[in-house]
Amino acid sequence: MSLIVTVPTDRLVHDLGALPPGVELLLWDLRSPAPADRLDIVVPPYMDGTGVLAALDGLDVRLVQGESIGYDGVAEVLPPGIPFANAASVHEASTAELAVGMMIAAQRQLPRFVRAQERGEWAPVFAESLADRRVLLVGFGGVGTAIARRLAPFEVELTAVARTPRTEQVDGVGELAVHGMDELDTLLPDAEIVVLSLPATAETHHLFDAARIGRMARGALLVNVGRGPLVETDALIAALNSNAIRVASDVFEEEPLPAGHPLWSAPGLLITPHNGGASTAMNPRIARLIRRQIDRMLAGEPPLNIVIPGS
Numbered sequence: 001m002s003l004i005v006t007v008p009t010d011r012l013v014h015d016l017g018a019l020p021p022g023v024e025l026l027l028w029d030l031r032s033p034a035p036a037d038r039l040d041i042v043v044p045p046y047m048d049g050t051g052v053l054a055a056l057d058g059l060d061v062r063l064v065q066g067e068s069i070g071y072d073g074v075a076e077v078l079p080p081g082i083p084f085a086n087a088a089s090v091h092e093a094s095t096a097e098l099a100v101g102m103m104i105a106a107q108r109q110l111p112r113f114v115r116a117q118e119r120g121e122w123a124p125v126f127a128e129s130l131a132d133r134r135v136l137l138v139g140f141g142g143v144g145t146a147i148a149r150r151l152a153p154f155e156v157e158l159t160a161v162a163r164t165p166r167t168e169q170v171d172g173v174g175e176l177a178v179h180g181m182d183e184l185d186t187l188l189p190d191a192e193i194v195v196l197s198l199p200a201t202a203e204t205h206h207l208f209d210a211a212r213i214g215r216m217a218r219g220a221l222l223v224n225v226g227r228g229p230l231v232e233t234d235a236l237i238a239a240l241n242s243n244a245i246r247v248a249s250d251v252f253e254e255e256p257l258p259a260g261h262p263l264w265s266a267p268g269l270l271i272t273p274h275n276g277g278a279s280t281a282m283n284p285r286i287a288r289l290i291r292r293q294i295d296r297m298l299a300g301e302p303p304l305n306i307v308i309p310g311s
Contacts, residue, residue, distance in 0.1 A: 001298055003040040007290070012043065015287035023294055030055040041065055041293055046282075047274070053077045063303050063310075065293055067286055068277065069095075069143070070227060071307050072200040083310030085293070085303050088142055090285040091277030095250075096146035098276045099195055099225045100154075102248035103130055106221050106270050107193075131155045136191035138207075139198035139226060140168065140178050147195060147225075148173055159187055163203075188215040193223065200227035210235035213245065221246045225276050228252040233263070240266040250276050 006028040007013060019025055026035045029045050030052035038060040044052060046067040056064065057079045064084045066074070071086050078084055105111065107128040116123035133156050137144045140162040148158060152172030160168075165180035179187065188194065194216060198204045208222070208231040216222065224231055228251040239245050240263075248270040255274055257263055263271065293303050 003294060003297060004036055004038065005041040005043075005290070005294060006035065006039055007043045008045040011283065012287060012290070015283055016291060017287075019291075019294065020298060023298075034059055040297060041290070043067065043290060047278075050074055050077055053079070056082060062297070063293065065290060065303075067282075070199055072227065072229075075308055078308060081311035083303070083306055084308035085305040086307045087277075087286060087289060088305045090282060090289055092142040092146040093285075094279040094281040095143050095197070095225050095276035096150050097279070097281075098250060098272065099143075099147050099197070099223055100150045102223055102225075102250070102270060102272065103135075103193060103195075103221065106223075106246055106248045107133070111270060130193075133157070133192045134159070134190055135193045135195065136161065136187055138184065138194060138196045141197070141199075143197040143225065144195075145170060147197065148176065156193075159191070161187060185212070185215055188212070189217055191220060192217065193221045196222070196224040196226040196230050198226045198230055200229045205229050206232040208232065208235070210238065213239045216245050218244055219246065221248065223247075224249040224251055226251065228255060237262050237266055240268050243268060248272075250274055 002022040004024050004026065006026045008029040013025060013027060016025060028035050040062045042056065042061055043065045049066055050073050054077055061082045064082055066084060066086050069086055069088055069091050071084060074084055107130050109125055109127045112125060131154055135151060135156045135158050137147060137160040140160045144160065148170050149172050151158060158173060158176065160176060161179045161181055161184050163181055166178050168176050168178055170176050206229065210232065213235050222245055233253045236247065240247060246268040250272045251274050263269060296303055
């Protein structure tokens with residue numbers, strides 16, 4: 001069997017290395033004419049893949065392999081009949097790493113020290129710890145589980161909620177009871193740190209609106225490494241301006257945040273620019289996933305991570 005696989009960058013060509021006989025690897029970022037009418041695996045660009053999927057219209061494509069875990073908006077622009085796989089297994093570690101880093105940065109007031117350093121000012125402060133804090137994970141898929149594993153050494157009191165209540169065995173944590181989403185409002189007032197890692201769906205849209213944010217403990221920290229639409233922007237701004245909560249967020253409803261947006265100047269907010277998966281950990285992991293998809297296709301096995309089935 002022969003396969004034609006396209007990837008958008010020279011780096012991916014390099015990271016994939018030598019491929020099995022019969023696999024032709026082509027460089028294509030979907031912004032130029034397609035290299036062939038029939039393509040077996042197409043990998044769109046990272047973070048801009050949705051905007052160029054219309055280039056697949058009229059082509060015979062067996063699989064589109066995305067480079068992100070999230071795939072909101074893909075179904076609306078992907079030509080009918082083409083299956084789409086997300087990048088589960090690629091970004092969980094990096095996103096969890098950022099989530100823990102944001103918790104530490106917010107709790108220990110690292111941005112304050114950076115500003116003081118820029119002023120040449122010695123400015124000690126008695127800060128909040130991460131140790132001994134009650135942490136509520138909202139979402140317990142791959143990213144939520146990875147966050148839990150990385151929080152284990154920090155001696156936190158961990159609680160999790162997800163769509164499906166269950167008991168999970170987590171490395172370093174042990175047995176963890178995952179509560180159902182119907183218990184979220186009951187658990188929120190007791191949490192000192194709330195971490196969101198849910199996908200953007202109709203069910204999770206504005207999950208944290210004014211009412212739900214209002215159920216959080218005053219001064220609690222809300223960390224969002226899931227998707228921007230999980231949190232209602234106007235409610236977030238109001239809560240920050242009233243010093244009701246603190247926030248560390250990697251994602252927002254409007255991205256990139258435009259100049260002059262109220263969130264840039266909101267008190268108690270740490271912003272990162274949707275950078276959860278953007279680390280060197282991504283490179284070998286996305287290459288391994290693409291290679292596994294190639295091997296499975298060559299073996300006549302179904303692809304992994306299908307989130308939008310084809311016809």
